[in-house]
Amino acid sequence: MAETKKLLRALAGEVQDVPPIWMMRQAGRYLPEYRATRAQAGDFLSLCYNPELAAEVTLQPIRRYGFDAAILFADILLVPQALGADLWFVTGEGPRLSTITRHAEFDALKPIDAIHETLSPVYETVRILSRELPSETTLIGFAGAPWTVATYMIAGRGTPDQGPAHALRESDTVLFEALLDRITAATIEYLSAQIDAGAEVVKIFDSWAGSLKGEAFRKYAVEPCRVITQSIKERHPGIPVIGFPREAGEGYIGFAKTTGVDCVALDNSVSPDWAARHVQIEGCVQGNLASSHMVTGGQALVDETRRIVEAFSKGPHIFNLGHGITPDADPENVQLMIDTVRAR
Numbered sequence: 001m002a003e004t005k006k007l008l009r010a011l012a013g014e015v016q017d018v019p020p021i022w023m024m025r026q027a028g029r030y031l032p033e034y035r036a037t038r039a040q041a042g043d044f045l046s047l048c049y050n051p052e053l054a055a056e057v058t059l060q061p062i063r064r065y066g067f068d069a070a071i072l073f074a075d076i077l078l079v080p081q082a083l084g085a086d087l088w089f090v091t092g093e094g095p096r097l098s099t100i101t102r103h104a105e106f107d108a109l110k111p112i113d114a115i116h117e118t119l120s121p122v123y124e125t126v127r128i129l130s131r132e133l134p135s136e137t138t139l140i141g142f143a144g145a146p147w148t149v150a151t152y153m154i155a156g157r158g159t160p161d162q163g164p165a166h167a168l169r170e171s172d173t174v175l176f177e178a179l180l181d182r183i184t185a186a187t188i189e190y191l192s193a194q195i196d197a198g199a200e201v202v203k204i205f206d207s208w209a210g211s212l213k214g215e216a217f218r219k220y221a222v223e224p225c226r227v228i229t230q231s232i233k234e235r236h237p238g239i240p241v242i243g244f245p246r247e248a249g250e251g252y253i254g255f256a257k258t259t260g261v262d263c264v265a266l267d268n269s270v271s272p273d274w275a276a277r278h279v280q281i282e283g284c285v286q287g288n289l290a291s292s293h294m295v296t297g298g299q300a301l302v303d304e305t306r307r308i309v310e311a312f313s314k315g316p317h318i319f320n321l322g323h324g325i326t327p328d329a330d331p332e333n334v335q336l337m338i339d340t341v342r343a344r
Protein backbone atom coordinates (compact mmCIF):
# COMPACT_ATOMS: atom_id res chain seq x y z
CA MET A 1 0.00 0.00 0.00
CA ALA A 2 1.32 3.45 -0.85
CA GLU A 3 2.28 5.42 2.25
CA THR A 4 -0.44 7.90 3.18
CA LYS A 5 1.09 9.60 6.22
CA LYS A 6 2.56 12.93 5.14
CA LEU A 7 5.46 12.81 7.59
CA LEU A 8 6.58 9.35 6.48
CA ARG A 9 6.31 10.41 2.85
CA ALA A 10 8.64 13.36 3.47
CA LEU A 11 11.08 11.07 5.30
CA ALA A 12 11.02 8.72 2.30
CA GLY A 13 12.17 11.66 0.15
CA GLU A 14 8.88 12.79 -1.37
CA VAL A 15 8.56 16.47 -2.27
CA GLN A 16 5.12 17.76 -1.24
CA ASP A 17 3.38 21.03 -2.11
CA VAL A 18 2.34 21.41 1.51
CA PRO A 19 4.98 20.01 3.87
CA PRO A 20 3.95 18.02 6.96
CA ILE A 21 4.09 20.08 10.19
CA TRP A 22 4.80 19.43 13.84
CA MET A 23 6.56 21.43 16.56
CA MET A 24 9.29 20.64 19.06
CA ARG A 25 7.79 20.83 22.61
CA GLN A 26 4.33 20.95 21.06
CA ALA A 27 3.00 19.43 24.30
CA GLY A 28 4.08 22.08 26.75
CA ARG A 29 3.37 24.95 29.08
CA TYR A 30 2.11 27.40 26.42
CA LEU A 31 -1.08 25.25 26.32
CA PRO A 32 -3.61 25.71 29.15
CA GLU A 33 -4.71 22.07 28.77
CA TYR A 34 -1.10 20.93 29.31
CA ARG A 35 -0.80 23.03 32.48
CA ALA A 36 -4.04 21.50 33.79
CA THR A 37 -2.92 17.90 33.18
CA ARG A 38 0.50 18.61 34.63
CA ALA A 39 -1.14 19.97 37.79
CA GLN A 40 -3.22 16.80 37.95
CA ALA A 41 -0.05 14.67 37.68
CA GLY A 42 1.65 16.68 40.45
CA ASP A 43 4.98 17.43 38.80
CA PHE A 44 6.82 17.04 35.51
CA LEU A 45 8.46 13.66 36.22
CA SER A 46 5.24 12.16 37.59
CA LEU A 47 3.64 13.22 34.31
CA CYS A 48 6.42 11.53 32.29
CA TYR A 49 5.93 8.25 34.18
CA ASN A 50 2.11 8.26 34.10
CA PRO A 51 1.22 6.56 30.78
CA GLU A 52 -2.42 7.72 30.71
CA LEU A 53 -1.59 11.35 31.42
CA ALA A 54 1.58 11.39 29.26
CA ALA A 55 -0.52 10.05 26.37
CA GLU A 56 -3.16 12.69 27.11
CA VAL A 57 -0.69 15.61 26.86
CA THR A 58 0.82 14.10 23.70
CA LEU A 59 -2.65 14.08 22.14
CA GLN A 60 -3.63 17.62 23.22
CA PRO A 61 -1.77 19.49 20.44
CA ILE A 62 -2.98 16.93 17.89
CA ARG A 63 -6.61 17.61 18.86
CA ARG A 64 -6.12 21.36 18.94
CA TYR A 65 -4.07 21.79 15.74
CA GLY A 66 -4.12 18.55 13.73
CA PHE A 67 -0.33 18.32 13.47
CA ASP A 68 0.97 15.63 11.12
CA ALA A 69 3.08 14.08 13.88
CA ALA A 70 2.86 13.51 17.62
CA ILE A 71 6.04 13.32 19.67
CA LEU A 72 5.99 11.00 22.65
CA PHE A 73 5.80 12.97 25.89
CA ALA A 74 8.89 12.13 27.95
CA ASP A 75 12.32 13.70 28.50
CA ILE A 76 15.90 13.03 27.41
CA LEU A 77 16.95 12.91 31.08
CA LEU A 78 14.91 9.79 31.83
CA VAL A 79 17.83 7.72 30.44
CA PRO A 80 20.34 8.96 33.05
CA GLN A 81 17.71 8.31 35.69
CA ALA A 82 17.19 4.78 34.36
CA LEU A 83 20.96 4.30 34.56
CA GLY A 84 20.79 5.16 38.25
CA ALA A 85 21.38 8.93 38.42
CA ASP A 86 19.20 10.93 40.79
CA LEU A 87 17.03 13.37 38.82
CA TRP A 88 14.74 16.17 39.91
CA PHE A 89 13.44 19.44 38.48
CA VAL A 90 13.67 22.75 40.28
CA THR A 91 10.72 24.95 39.32
CA GLY A 92 11.81 27.94 37.27
CA GLU A 93 15.39 26.64 37.03
CA GLY A 94 15.46 23.27 35.31
CA PRO A 95 16.89 19.81 35.84
CA ARG A 96 19.27 18.67 38.58
CA LEU A 97 21.12 15.34 38.58
CA SER A 98 23.67 13.57 40.74
CA THR A 99 27.00 14.05 38.92
CA ILE A 100 29.40 11.64 37.21
CA THR A 101 32.93 13.03 37.37
CA ARG A 102 34.77 10.14 39.04
CA HIS A 103 35.29 6.51 38.12
CA ALA A 104 33.53 5.31 41.30
CA GLU A 105 30.40 7.24 40.30
CA PHE A 106 30.52 5.77 36.81
CA ASP A 107 31.04 2.26 38.21
CA ALA A 108 27.90 2.66 40.34
CA LEU A 109 25.71 3.16 37.25
CA LYS A 110 23.32 0.34 36.45
CA PRO A 111 23.89 -2.09 33.57
CA ILE A 112 22.07 -1.45 30.29
CA ASP A 113 19.50 -4.22 30.79
CA ALA A 114 18.26 -2.53 33.97
CA ILE A 115 16.98 0.59 32.18
CA HIS A 116 13.65 -0.96 31.15
CA GLU A 117 12.62 -1.27 34.78
CA THR A 118 12.46 2.54 35.03
CA LEU A 119 11.44 3.21 31.44
CA SER A 120 8.61 0.69 31.00
CA PRO A 121 5.88 3.33 31.67
CA VAL A 122 7.23 5.25 28.67
CA TYR A 123 6.74 2.19 26.46
CA GLU A 124 3.19 1.93 27.79
CA THR A 125 2.61 5.58 26.77
CA VAL A 126 3.76 4.67 23.25
CA ARG A 127 1.37 1.69 23.14
CA ILE A 128 -1.57 3.86 24.20
CA LEU A 129 -0.66 6.47 21.59
CA SER A 130 -0.36 4.01 18.76
CA ARG A 131 -3.95 2.93 19.52
CA GLU A 132 -5.37 6.41 20.01
CA LEU A 133 -3.70 8.63 17.42
CA PRO A 134 -5.63 9.49 14.25
CA SER A 135 -4.61 7.23 11.34
CA GLU A 136 -2.92 10.11 9.46
CA THR A 137 -0.69 11.13 12.41
CA THR A 138 2.85 9.74 12.72
CA LEU A 139 4.18 8.82 16.16
CA ILE A 140 7.75 10.00 16.85
CA GLY A 141 9.82 8.48 19.65
CA PHE A 142 13.03 10.16 20.80
CA ALA A 143 16.11 10.18 22.98
CA GLY A 144 18.90 12.62 23.72
CA ALA A 145 22.20 12.17 21.89
CA PRO A 146 25.01 10.80 24.08
CA TRP A 147 26.97 14.08 24.17
CA THR A 148 23.97 16.18 25.20
CA VAL A 149 22.87 13.66 27.83
CA ALA A 150 26.45 13.45 29.13
CA THR A 151 26.65 17.24 29.54
CA TYR A 152 23.79 17.02 32.06
CA MET A 153 25.18 13.90 33.78
CA ILE A 154 28.63 15.46 34.23
CA ALA A 155 27.50 18.93 35.35
CA GLY A 156 24.41 17.77 37.23
CA ARG A 157 22.42 20.54 35.55
CA GLY A 158 22.09 22.56 32.35
CA THR A 159 25.09 24.79 31.66
CA PRO A 160 25.46 27.71 29.23
CA ASP A 161 28.74 26.47 27.73
CA GLN A 162 28.85 22.77 28.71
CA GLY A 163 32.07 23.66 30.52
CA PRO A 164 32.17 20.73 32.98
CA ALA A 165 31.69 18.18 30.17
CA HIS A 166 34.43 19.78 28.06
CA ALA A 167 36.71 19.82 31.11
CA LEU A 168 36.14 16.10 31.77
CA ARG A 169 36.70 15.10 28.16
CA GLU A 170 40.11 16.78 28.38
CA SER A 171 41.12 15.76 31.92
CA ASP A 172 39.85 12.15 31.85
CA THR A 173 39.13 11.07 28.28
CA VAL A 174 38.83 7.43 29.35
CA LEU A 175 36.03 8.13 31.80
CA PHE A 176 34.34 10.56 29.42
CA GLU A 177 34.36 8.06 26.55
CA ALA A 178 33.18 5.22 28.81
CA LEU A 179 30.23 7.39 29.84
CA LEU A 180 29.39 8.22 26.22
CA ASP A 181 29.57 4.53 25.31
CA ARG A 182 27.23 3.61 28.17
CA ILE A 183 24.71 6.26 27.13
CA THR A 184 24.99 5.16 23.49
CA ALA A 185 24.23 1.53 24.38
CA ALA A 186 21.32 2.54 26.64
CA THR A 187 19.92 4.82 23.94
CA ILE A 188 19.91 2.03 21.36
CA GLU A 189 17.92 -0.21 23.76
CA TYR A 190 15.58 2.62 24.72
CA LEU A 191 14.77 3.66 21.15
CA SER A 192 14.45 0.05 20.09
CA ALA A 193 11.89 -0.58 22.85
CA GLN A 194 9.95 2.54 21.79
CA ILE A 195 9.83 1.17 18.24
CA ASP A 196 8.69 -2.26 19.48
CA ALA A 197 5.89 -0.46 21.34
CA GLY A 198 4.77 1.44 18.22
CA ALA A 199 6.99 4.46 17.51
CA GLU A 200 7.16 4.92 13.73
CA VAL A 201 10.11 7.35 13.61
CA VAL A 202 12.81 8.17 16.15
CA LYS A 203 14.60 11.45 16.69
CA ILE A 204 17.98 11.96 18.35
CA PHE A 205 18.26 15.37 20.08
CA ASP A 206 21.83 16.69 20.26
CA SER A 207 20.93 20.09 21.68
CA TRP A 208 24.53 20.95 22.59
CA ALA A 209 26.26 19.59 19.47
CA GLY A 210 27.21 23.16 18.56
CA SER A 211 29.74 23.41 21.37
CA LEU A 212 31.82 20.59 19.82
CA LYS A 213 34.16 21.72 17.05
CA GLY A 214 36.27 19.95 14.45
CA GLU A 215 37.53 16.52 15.48
CA ALA A 216 35.54 16.63 18.75
CA PHE A 217 32.33 17.17 16.76
CA ARG A 218 33.17 14.19 14.57
CA LYS A 219 34.03 11.91 17.51
CA TYR A 220 31.36 12.88 20.01
CA ALA A 221 28.40 14.12 17.93
CA VAL A 222 28.64 12.45 14.51
CA GLU A 223 30.03 9.06 15.54
CA PRO A 224 27.54 8.23 18.36
CA CYS A 225 24.67 9.29 16.08
CA ARG A 226 26.06 7.01 13.35
CA VAL A 227 26.33 4.06 15.76
CA ILE A 228 22.80 4.54 17.11
CA THR A 229 21.30 5.01 13.64
CA GLN A 230 23.08 1.95 12.26
CA SER A 231 21.89 -0.27 15.14
CA ILE A 232 18.32 0.98 14.84
CA LYS A 233 18.33 0.31 11.12
CA GLU A 234 19.75 -3.19 11.60
CA ARG A 235 17.13 -4.06 14.18
CA HIS A 236 14.20 -2.19 12.65
CA PRO A 237 14.57 -1.94 8.88
CA GLY A 238 12.40 0.82 7.46
CA ILE A 239 12.18 2.94 10.61
CA PRO A 240 13.33 6.48 9.73
CA VAL A 241 15.70 8.38 12.01
CA ILE A 242 15.84 12.17 12.40
CA GLY A 243 19.10 13.69 13.68
CA PHE A 244 19.25 17.11 15.36
CA PRO A 245 22.84 18.31 15.81
CA ARG A 246 21.66 21.71 17.01
CA GLU A 247 23.86 24.70 16.14
CA ALA A 248 26.22 22.47 14.17
CA GLY A 249 26.62 25.21 11.53
CA GLU A 250 28.79 23.84 8.75
CA GLY A 251 28.70 20.51 10.62
CA TYR A 252 25.23 20.09 9.11
CA ILE A 253 26.92 19.52 5.75
CA GLY A 254 27.41 15.79 5.20
CA PHE A 255 25.77 14.91 8.53
CA ALA A 256 23.02 12.78 6.94
CA LYS A 257 25.44 10.96 4.70
CA THR A 258 27.95 10.16 7.45
CA THR A 259 25.44 9.14 10.14
CA GLY A 260 22.81 7.49 7.92
CA VAL A 261 19.92 9.56 9.34
CA ASP A 262 16.96 10.05 6.99
CA CYS A 263 16.42 13.67 7.96
CA VAL A 264 18.46 16.46 9.52
CA ALA A 265 16.65 18.87 11.83
CA LEU A 266 17.87 22.46 11.48
CA ASP A 267 17.98 25.12 14.17
CA ASN A 268 17.31 28.73 13.18
CA SER A 269 20.92 29.91 13.10
CA VAL A 270 21.26 28.75 9.48
CA SER A 271 19.38 30.45 6.65
CA PRO A 272 16.89 28.28 4.76
CA ASP A 273 18.49 29.19 1.43
CA TRP A 274 21.91 28.06 2.63
CA ALA A 275 20.45 24.87 4.13
CA ALA A 276 18.51 24.07 0.93
CA ARG A 277 21.74 24.29 -1.06
CA HIS A 278 24.07 22.52 1.35
CA VAL A 279 21.98 20.15 3.49
CA GLN A 280 18.71 19.39 1.69
CA ILE A 281 20.66 18.15 -1.35
CA GLU A 282 21.40 15.06 0.79
CA GLY A 283 17.78 14.39 1.73
CA CYS A 284 14.93 15.51 3.94
CA VAL A 285 15.36 18.48 6.26
CA GLN A 286 13.21 19.64 9.16
CA GLY A 287 12.92 23.13 10.63
CA ASN A 288 13.82 26.02 10.92
CA LEU A 289 11.47 28.79 12.07
CA ALA A 290 12.72 30.76 15.10
CA SER A 291 10.50 29.82 18.03
CA SER A 292 10.37 33.52 19.06
CA HIS A 293 7.81 34.00 16.24
CA MET A 294 5.40 31.95 18.37
CA VAL A 295 5.63 34.74 20.96
CA THR A 296 5.61 37.76 18.63
CA GLY A 297 3.32 36.57 15.80
CA GLY A 298 2.05 39.04 13.20
CA GLN A 299 3.24 39.68 9.65
CA ALA A 300 6.85 38.76 10.51
CA LEU A 301 5.69 35.24 11.43
CA VAL A 302 3.78 34.94 8.16
CA ASP A 303 6.67 36.26 6.06
CA GLU A 304 9.30 34.06 7.65
CA THR A 305 7.07 30.97 7.48
CA ARG A 306 6.51 31.56 3.76
CA ARG A 307 10.22 32.17 3.18
CA ILE A 308 11.14 28.82 4.79
CA VAL A 309 8.46 26.85 2.97
CA GLU A 310 9.53 28.44 -0.33
CA ALA A 311 13.26 27.88 0.23
CA PHE A 312 12.73 24.17 0.94
CA SER A 313 9.97 23.62 -1.67
CA LYS A 314 12.18 21.80 -4.16
CA GLY A 315 13.14 18.94 -1.85
CA PRO A 316 11.69 16.87 0.99
CA HIS A 317 10.86 19.08 3.98
CA ILE A 318 9.10 18.80 7.33
CA PHE A 319 8.01 22.18 8.66
CA ASN A 320 9.05 22.76 12.30
CA LEU A 321 10.60 25.30 14.61
CA GLY A 322 14.37 25.63 15.05
CA HIS A 323 14.02 24.71 18.74
CA GLY A 324 11.24 24.02 21.23
CA ILE A 325 8.26 26.36 21.60
CA THR A 326 8.59 28.42 24.79
CA PRO A 327 6.07 28.73 27.64
CA ASP A 328 5.35 32.40 26.78
CA ALA A 329 4.17 31.52 23.24
CA ASP A 330 0.64 32.45 22.17
CA PRO A 331 -1.40 29.41 21.02
CA GLU A 332 -3.01 31.61 18.34
CA ASN A 333 0.36 32.23 16.71
CA VAL A 334 0.78 28.47 16.32
CA GLN A 335 -2.52 28.40 14.42
CA LEU A 336 -1.36 31.29 12.25
CA MET A 337 1.84 29.41 11.37
CA ILE A 338 -0.12 26.27 10.45
CA ASP A 339 -2.63 28.22 8.36
CA THR A 340 0.21 29.96 6.54
CA VAL A 341 1.95 26.68 5.68
CA ARG A 342 -1.27 24.94 4.63
CA ALA A 343 -2.52 27.88 2.56
CA ARG A 344 0.06 27.05 -0.10
Ligand code: CP3
Pocket: 023, 024, 025, 026, 027, 028, 029, 038, 044, 071, 072, 073, 074, 075, 076, 077, 093, 094, 095, 142, 144, 158, 205, 207, 324
Ligand atom coordinates in the same frame (compact mmCIF):
# COMPACT_ATOMS: atom_id res chain seq x y z
O1 CP3 B 1 8.77 17.95 22.27
C1 CP3 B 1 7.84 17.46 22.97
O2 CP3 B 1 6.72 18.00 23.10
C2 CP3 B 1 8.09 16.10 23.60
C3 CP3 B 1 8.59 16.07 24.92
C4 CP3 B 1 9.99 16.61 25.22
C5 CP3 B 1 10.29 17.25 26.43
N1 CP3 B 1 11.63 17.44 26.50
C6 CP3 B 1 9.31 17.63 27.46
C7 CP3 B 1 9.67 18.65 28.46
C8 CP3 B 1 11.19 16.48 24.52
C9 CP3 B 1 11.44 15.92 23.12
C10 CP3 B 1 12.22 17.00 25.36
C11 CP3 B 1 13.64 16.99 24.97
C12 CP3 B 1 14.62 17.61 25.87
N2 CP3 B 1 14.62 17.67 27.23
C13 CP3 B 1 15.83 18.19 25.41
C14 CP3 B 1 16.29 18.24 23.98
C15 CP3 B 1 15.57 19.26 23.19
C16 CP3 B 1 15.88 20.68 23.57
O3 CP3 B 1 14.94 21.35 24.06
O4 CP3 B 1 17.01 21.12 23.36
C17 CP3 B 1 16.52 18.66 26.54
C18 CP3 B 1 17.86 19.37 26.54
C19 CP3 B 1 15.75 18.30 27.69
C20 CP3 B 1 16.11 18.51 29.11
C21 CP3 B 1 15.15 19.37 29.80
N3 CP3 B 1 13.85 19.02 30.09
C22 CP3 B 1 15.36 20.68 30.29
C23 CP3 B 1 16.66 21.44 30.17
C24 CP3 B 1 14.17 21.09 30.87
C25 CP3 B 1 13.93 22.37 31.64
C26 CP3 B 1 13.82 23.54 30.76
C27 CP3 B 1 12.38 23.86 30.47
O5 CP3 B 1 12.02 24.02 29.30
O6 CP3 B 1 11.65 23.97 31.45
C28 CP3 B 1 13.21 20.07 30.70
C29 CP3 B 1 11.79 20.08 31.12
C30 CP3 B 1 10.76 19.75 30.09
N4 CP3 B 1 10.83 18.71 29.20
C31 CP3 B 1 9.50 20.38 29.94
C32 CP3 B 1 8.80 19.69 28.92
C33 CP3 B 1 7.40 19.94 28.43
C34 CP3 B 1 8.97 21.51 30.79
C35 CP3 B 1 8.62 20.89 32.07
C36 CP3 B 1 7.45 21.46 32.79
O7 CP3 B 1 6.28 21.17 32.45
O8 CP3 B 1 7.73 22.17 33.76
